Amino acid sequence: MKKIIVAGAGHGGLAAAALLAKQGYDVTVIEAKKRAEMGHDWHDVMVKSSLTDAGFDLPGEDAFTPFANTSYVAPSMKTEITEPYRVSEYSGYIDRKFLLKYLIDEAEKAGVNFRFGVKLLSVACDCEKVTGVRCWERGRVKEYAGDLVIDAAGIASPVRRTLPGSFGVRNEILPKETFYTWRAYFENTEKKLSDPTNRVFFYHNHRPGMDWVITDEAFVDILVGGFQPIDQTDVDKAVEDFRQQYPYMGKLIRGGQFATIPLRRTLPLIVANGYAAVGDSAAMTEPLSGSGISLSLRAGRCLADAVIAAGEAELTVDKLWPYQYTYYQKYGNSQIGNDVLKGVLGNLTGKDVDFLLDARILTLKEIASGGVPQYKAKELLDKLNLVKKPKIIPGLARALTHLTQIDAVCAKMPEQYDAKAVAAWEKAYEAL
Numbered sequence: 001m002k003k004i005i006v007a008g009a010g011h012g013g014l015a016a017a018a019l020l021a022k023q024g025y026d027v028t029v030i031e032a033k034k035r036a037e038m039g040h041d042w043h044d045v046m047v048k049s050s051l052t053d054a055g056f057d058l059p060g061e062d063a064f065t066p067f068a069n070t071s072y073v074a075p076s077m078k079t080e081i082t083e084p085y086r087v088s089e090y091s092g093y094i095d096r097k098f099l100l101k102y103l104i105d106e107a108e109k110a111g112v113n114f115r116f117g118v119k120l121l122s123v124a125c126d127c128e129k130v131t132g133v134r135c136w137e138r139g140r141v142k143e144y145a146g147d148l149v150i151d152a153a154g155i156a157s158p159v160r161r162t163l164p165g166s167f168g169v170r171n172e173i174l175p176k177e178t179f180y181t182w183r184a185y186f187e188n189t190e191k192k193l194s195d196p197t198n199r200v201f202f203y204h205n206h207r208p209g210m211d212w213v214i215t216d217e218a219f220v221d222i223l224v225g226g227f228q229p230i231d232q233t234d235v236d237k238a239v240e241d242f243r244q245q246y247p248y249m250g251k252l253i254r255g256g257q258f259a260t261i262p263l264r265r266t267l268p269l270i271v272a273n274g275y276a277a278v279g280d281s282a283a284m285t286e287p288l289s290g291s292g293i294s295l296s297l298r299a300g301r302c303l304a305d306a307v308i309a310a311g312e313a314e315l316t317v318d319k320l321w322p323y324q325y326t327y328y329q330k331y332g333n334s335q336i337g338n339d340v341l342k343g344v345l346g347n348l349t350g351k352d353v354d355f356l357l358d359a360r361i362l363t364l365k366e367i368a369s370g371g372v373p374q375y376k377a378k379e380l381l382d383k384l385n386l387v388k389k390p391k392i393i394p395g396l397a398r399a400l401t402h403l404t405q406i407d408a409v410c411a412k413m414p415e416q417y418d419a420k421a422v423a424a425w426e427k428a429y430e431a432l
């Protein structure tokens with residue numbers, strides 16, 4: 001039976017690992033952290049059914065706390081767009097440490113082998129194909145060989161970053177394609193929820209980015225997020241401002257870490273001979289819409305299905321292409337519009353954002369009705385053209401024109417792998 005190496009215990013890698021091990025594949029997950037260190041020190045939103053889509057049982061309803069709607073605050077704080085309060089049935093907050101423990105335990109039960117505390121150094125390959133990974137284990141370099149490397153090592157994956165250019169996969173997720181975060185829970189000293197809040201602040205303190213405050217009976221959850229790198233001074237400034245607004249914010253009780261998330265549409269090529277990327281390593285995430293975990297899990301399912309369908313055949317790029325094709329058709333294509341729009345928002349000034357919100361060009365529909373933006377590019381363009389000085393935001397007008405071309409580009413993605421046709425499609429996709 002084929003040997004599968006999963007590089008990094010990301011969510012999609014764990015899903016694919018468990019599904020493949022159940023089919024008798026010899027699967028090993030290599031992870032830098034110790035088992036007890038897995039997961040972030042906070043709660044995250046996820047779509048519950050993504051777990052069952054990825055072949056896991058639901059861990060039980062008490063694993064989730066309800067996810068309620070959000071309001072969006074303009075940089076000037078004059079305009080606030082509030083969604084009608086609605087608790088989502090299908091999404092919930094889950095403790096990330098609990099989730100990772102659950103996924104790892106389930107994968108282990110399915111027969112997956114784990115190597116914790118082993119650091120991935122690079123890909124191992126010959127000219128034609130990926131043959132495994134090189135790691136740092138117990139003070140020496142060790143190579144793990146496999147028929148397929150599933151790259152689930154996140155945004156800075158050393159496997160993706162060391163793939164030779166001839167494999168065609170983008171090595172780097174650029175700084176401008178990255179969302180920089182710091183997140184922590186502070187004590188709620190009132191110990192009650194007198195002021196239920198779930199607010200996203202655009203360009204808070206005039207810094208290009210989005211911060212949030214979510215209150216709970218026990219804690220105040222603060223995220224400081226930037227379209228450019230942020231440092232402790234930015235964090236201190238944001239926290240200080242939130243302390244003024246929420247005087248019941250007490251001492252720091254959880255988290256307090258910097259982390260990065262890809263802020264771009266999925267990479268144009270996520271498969272190569274003996275290689276497939278999944279989750280943040282493939283830039284599948286859409287920050288601030290609570291999508292990264294669920295998309296990664298579902299991608300893991302698409303990948304396992306493609307590997308199983310290949311049967312005894314070598315896992316070459318054409319055999320893995322159905323994974324990329326299915327993922328894009330089911331999930332990836334619908335993320336592109338939001339990526340184009342968010343890319344533009346990241347390059348505006350606080351004044352521009354105020355204008356767009358105050359003039360009602362960006363409304364709840366465009367931002368996140370029920371967590372998912374519902375805009376039509378043509379409608380947005382018409383609104384922009386109606387205002388007296390549309391040229392103040394030419395980048396937005398240009399991006400909206402690109403938005404109208406997305407469906408045509410998506411429709412051209414080749415269903416069967418053909419190197420020339422794929423390269424032509426990649427070019428059109430990246431130009432959007």
Ligand SMILES: Cc1cc2nc3c(=O)[nH]c(=O)nc-3n(C[C@H](O)[C@H](O)[C@H](O)COP(=O)(O)OP(=O)(O)OC[C@H]3O[C@@H](n4cnc5c(N)ncnc54)[C@H](O)[C@@H]3O)c2cc1C
Pocket residue numbers: 007008009010011012030031032033043044045046118119120121152153154155156157158181182183223259260261278279280281285289290291292293294296
């Ligand atoms: C502040 C914050 C809030 C977020 N909120 C949400 C949310 O509410 N909902 C949501 O769906 N998503 C959220 N996300 C995004 C989410 O974390 C990711 O999209 C999601 O984890 C998918 O990433 P992944 O599973 O591919 O990789 P990761 O979760 O990054 O996992 C990669 C794994 O690879 C391991 N690894 C990395 N390098 C090496 C190496 N050299 N050697 C060995 N192992 C290595 C890491 O230790 C890690 O275990 C949030 C992210 C942040 C930072």
